[in-house]
Amino acid sequence: MADVVSFEALSEEEKHEHFMKRIETGEKIEADDWMPEEYRKVLIKLISMHGISEIMGALPEKEWVPKAPTLKRKLGIMAKVQDEMGHGQLLLRVAEDLMKPYGKTREEIMQDLFSGDLKFHNVFHMEAPTWGDAGLIGWLVDGAAIITQTNMLGASYGPYARALKRICAEEVFHAQHGEAIIIALAEGTPEQKALIQESVNRWWDSLLMFFGPGDASTTGTSKQDITQKYGIRTKTNEELRQDFFTKYVPRILSLGIKLPDTTMYFDEEKEMWVYQQPDWNRFKEIVKNNGPKSKERLRLRELSYTNNEWVREALSPDPVAG
Template identity: 70%
Template sequence: MLEMAQSLTEEEKYHRFMERIEAGERIEADDWMPDDYREALIRLISMHAVSEIMGALPEKEWVPKAPTLHRKLAIMAKVQDEMGHGQLLLRVAEDLMKPLGRNREDILKDLFSGKLKFHNVFHMKAPTWGDAGIIAWLVDGAAIITQSMSLNSSYGPYARALQRICAEEVFHAQHGESIILALTEGTEEQKKMIQTSLTEWWPALLMFFGPRSKENVGKSHVNKNIKYKIRTKTNEDLRQEFFNKYVPRIQSIGLKIPDETIHFNEEKGEWIYEQPDWDEFKKIVTGHGPMSKERLELRTTSYENTAWVRDALANRNVKEAY
């Protein structure tokens, strides 16, 4: 009986796999999967993982500088969560890569060499405390929208990681709202600080969801991801959701969106807005953003500096095995 199951041809396996996908079943790490499903997951999840880890860096700048004791503790916990999300996602990616003989070391090396990209927003500068607020409120808000879409991902381990992550993101968004509201309700200086941050971050926030269609920046993997039910919505769907949720809120607290044209078109049932510079986007995600080099260096330096620690404990294992 077991042999019979194994004697399926690749084509039959693929057929059965697609049936499982169509039926809404969850695929697990040890299950048979077509190579391009595995590749699509590795691409998506390893990028997501390193984005969380790189994403900790711009906010980390504000951990010791956070204005009060309470804010210091809260942002420490928030950045810690981001590292924790990186950990969860790395584990998911690592299990997918294991059959290919690759592990965490390889993911990190790909990140350092620039082969593995991380999210555009984490290449940006975060020069003021207002930026810490915008990151927690709107970048995390955008992340909640994209991540929620994949809570029902066909890949079980990814969906489970996202469930843990989304639960914590709710705290992050509130942490962000609390910073933002303190600033918008504060002195003229504070209001100016937060307005400047919003103006600076707006194009990056639009870019966060990726281009509307592949014409904007060349190849895109969205369609394949939809076919395999790894994701269920297009980039534009998500961006529109972001507008629905945040444009009215941003305006209600007296902040000005740096786009004179943005409005909701009743007829089309969608937001009309000024496109960000997609050439700039391409430049940023290929590692030529304002802080790309510095942030990667920070991570690379620290990884190299602590190599002796990993060597020491790895060797200790070898020693004990004898």
Template identity: 75%
Template sequence: MDVDSEQKMKQFMERIDRGDKIEVDDWMPEDYRDALIRLISMHGISEIMGALPEKEWVPKAPTLYRKLAIMAKVQDEMGHGQLLLRVAEDLMEPLGKNRDDLMEDLFSGKLKFHNVFHMEAPTWGDAGIIAWLVDGAAIISQTMMLGTSYGPYGRALKRICAEEVFHAQHGESIIMALAEGTEEQRALLQGSINRWWPSLLMFFGPPSKAETGHTNQDKNMRYKLRTKTNEQLRQEFLTKYVPRIWALGLTVPDPSLRLNEDAEWEYAQPDWKEFKQIVTGHGPKSKERLALRVRSYEMNSWVRDALGKRAQPI
């Protein structure tokens, strides 16, 4: 790094430490840009892929009211994805890349999405768990990043977090209806909790690099893209939701789960090797969901072509 670059880096980190917001046209080190592109594109793609398990339940929702609610949620999630990918595109433009490159990275397996969206959702209880607990986990994570050092991401998150609150309420409504229903409905709900629990623990990512290998957590915290560790977020999730699950007369499939005298949750670690397999495209529904995304992208290529031609000067 030459003297000029060192000075720019020093000034940049001073801005980060002061709590300034970095904008897309500001000077930034390539390391910072790369970290942002990785974080925001993964978030954006996860919003889009995350709509697919619930999309499966649109034609099977038990009532018209539930059908309309889950359709609206799917629409919101797709909108979140488009908003975030637009933010990522602005960062990629100086590198000569665009959204097509992101989609190619997704299809090739280079760009990953959240582990939970590789999983099966075989019952209506799963639709409730996704909206209540998965979106609840997302709210905890995204609220933490509202103070991110990158201004455009923080502004996008403000809107997304507001809408995610409604999604969680939609999920809670499904959960309450099942919990207050028949024994069969309660059993269905308990089965969904049992099925999703390991994935929910994995949602926030591995606890530390030393235990599980590669993680970008330290870099993101240094640049104030985030302010809490994966484990701190997981502890917040357990504190918020375990008492609620118990209050419904349901159980968590972990006999070792307990709150210790330091007010920290002790729990059985999920299989982090399995986590790595899932996020690299080897989950129960990975191939099917990616294939659906590929078909959708190919079928809508004419829209992109038409918009591209319209944007050209006559």
């Protein structure tokens, strides 16, 4: 009790200094611990967006559940959709605990999505018109997600780090699922292999945008600086994008697929990939729900949320019965 009283007696500046020392020594911050408002708010925004993106990210593949070419593929993609929805619910629980001081709930997170106040990941606004797209989402989109999420496995916020451990383990299977689809197409007919090239062409800019703008496109203190400052992640957007290139460009080329960016090359001296920047203005428009499938998927999600309200009510504690 003496320790609690002594901590409460500290000034805000002293509390912040104590907090930063905990992070620097690798100690995990828990939901009920004191934390700076800046830390809490950046976590709420990051985890809410991550959770909503997992849910919205299931929708492009959900479209392929009834259209998958075989029963085995149908079962595989159905299981993947279920996993993604589960990831979203897990993360929204983590975000909800952080929002308790503000009296905010998961219900309000969903309403923020429907009102446009909460964004979801740019890749999930895009079209997936062919089976090649279904494979590419698992192979490259989930591959990009693994690179981003494993970078935060050591996050200073304990509940998020623990949730990511489970999520990343399942995402590895998702990436293998997507890769299996792509390899089967690559070994198939010329028409099937062409589906991969079309999908890579269609998704290339979105994959580059997945990691967010690089350092040169920001001024002052950026969000990525804040997450690094508080030990939530260790690498910048550009470092993560370079990791993605290093892992996946050789794999793409090994399948005989051409890169949409014909100028791209690895600079041996700088030890980095040189590539054409995507249109970041387009990125800003997409995440404002002006992408090819943004409004359609939001309507689908809102309809599903409304129609299943009775389930949430049935599972909620009865306020009368206590």
